[in-house]
Structure formats: C-alpha cells, structure tokens
Amino acid sequence: xxxxxxxxxxxxxxxxxxxxxxxxxxxxxxxxxxxxxxxxxxxxxxxxxxxxxxxxxxxxxxxxxxxxxxxxxxxxxxxxxxxxxxxxxxxxxxxxxxxxxxxxxxxxxxxxxxxxxxxxxxxxxxxxxxxxxxxxxxxxxxxxxxxxxxxxxxxxxxxxxxxxxxxxxxxxxxxxxxxxxxxxxxxxxxxxxxxxxxxxxx
Numbered sequence: 001x002x003x004x005x006x007x008x009x010x011x012x013x014x015x016x017x018x019x020x021x022x023x024x025x026x027x028x029x030x031x032x033x034x035x036x037x038x039x040x041x042x043x044x045x046x047x048x049x050x051x052x053x054x055x056x057x058x059x060x061x062x063x064x065x066x067x068x069x070x071x072x073x074x075x076x077x078x079x080x081x082x083x084x085x086x087x088x089x090x091x092x093x094x095x096x097x098x099x100x101x102x103x104x105x106x107x108x109x110x111x112x113x114x115x116x117x118x119x120x121x122x123x124x125x126x127x128x129x130x131x132x133x134x135x136x137x138x139x140x141x142x143x144x145x146x147x148x149x150x151x152x153x154x155x156x157x158x159x160x161x162x163x164x165x166x167x168x169x170x171x172x173x174x175x176x177x178x179x180x181x182x183x184x185x186x187x188x189x190x191x192x193x194x195x196x197x198x199x200x201x202x
Contacts, residue, residue, distance in 0.1 A: 002028075047190075
C-alpha cells in the first residue's frame with residue numbers, strides 16, 4: 001500500500017513493458033507514469049493524480065524557519081509517532097519500517113516546535129541528488145516552514161548535493177517558494193479494482 005506496482009524509467013515506455021508483471025487484481029494496484037506519456041484507461045486504470053517533478057540546485061540560500069529545530073528519527077517508537085502524524089492520526093499502515101533508520105543514505109527527519117512534532121520529511125541520497133519525500137506539516141499553514149527546515153537539514157547532512165522530488169496542488173507552491181523549479185509532469189494511475197480512499201502513492 002502507498003507504493004506503485006510499476007514505475008516508468010524512460011519516456012518511451014509502453015504498457016506491454018510492465019503491465020504483464022503487475023497484479024491488477026490486488027487492492028491499491030497503481031503505476032507511476034514518470035513522464036505523463038501513458039494512456040492506461042483501456043487497461044482498467046484511471047488517473048489518481050497529476051504532479052510535477054521538482055529540482056533545487058545545491059548551494060542556494062534558504063530562509064531559516066524561526067522557532068523550529070530538526071532531529072533525526074532514531075528509534076522505532078519515535079518512528080511510529082512520526083508515521084502516525086504523517087498519516088494524520090493513529091492507525092497508520094506499517095510502511096516505514098525500523099530498519100530504515102539504520103540506512104545511512106536515508107534520513108527520516110522530525111521537525112520540532114519545542115517538544116512538539118510540527119512536521120517531517122524523508123531525505124534519501126541516491127546516486128547523485130537527494131530525494132525529498134513524505135513531507136508533511138501537522139498544521140497545514142506551516143508547510144513552508146517545514147520545507148525550509150528540510151532543505152536546511154539536507155544541506156547539513158548531504159552537503160553540496162541538489163534536491164529532487166515531486167509535488168502537486170497546494171503542496172507545490174511552498175516548494176517553489178523554497179527555491180525548487182519544475183522539471184516536468186508525472187501522473188499516477190490507479191486500477192479500477194482499487195479503492196481510491198486507501199492509496200497515497202509515494
């Protein structure tokens with residue numbers, strides 16, 4: 001749940017490249033169309049959402065988020081609390097496993113206002129850039145400050161590297177205000193056998 005069954009890696013991908021290996025009968029069956037070039041409607045899929053790939057060069061200044069501090073989530077108990085807040089309440093599916101905390105290429109970031117969790121994000125170092133995902137604010141009005149905190153933390157933990165990710169809707173505006181630019185579109189397709197209410201593809 002919450003992760004696609006297939007992701008296209010080049011613009012010329014066609015359904016026959018990946019659909020034979022996808023179990024469309026399983027709940028939450030989805031495809032991340034990384035270049036927004038596919039039409040999967042005849043295969044029983046509908047568009048779940050459209051989004052934009054974003055990129056932030058290394059070295060750009062970032063405004064500090066007053067009153068906030070960041071720390072690495074380091075224990076399974078803190079990860080459960082972080083995951084519940086990301087999900088919007090208790091009972092979140094177990095998709096962030098404690099073993100993730102031991103991976104040096106991954107930083108599960110908690111943004112704190114005093115002792116209270118104000119938001120969080122995941123930073124993931126790849127072969128070049130650092131991916132930013134699962135960013136959230138416990139107060140929707142505080143999203144811009146969480147972006148500032150995540151960008152600052154990325155510069156501290158992974159210095160000299162650009163940032164990438166994708167955003168959509170109201171989430172795109174604070175990312176662009178934080179120095180990201182749009183690279184191009186993507187979309188996520190959800191099979192008609194799946195419940196839209198249960199899927200949040202990352």
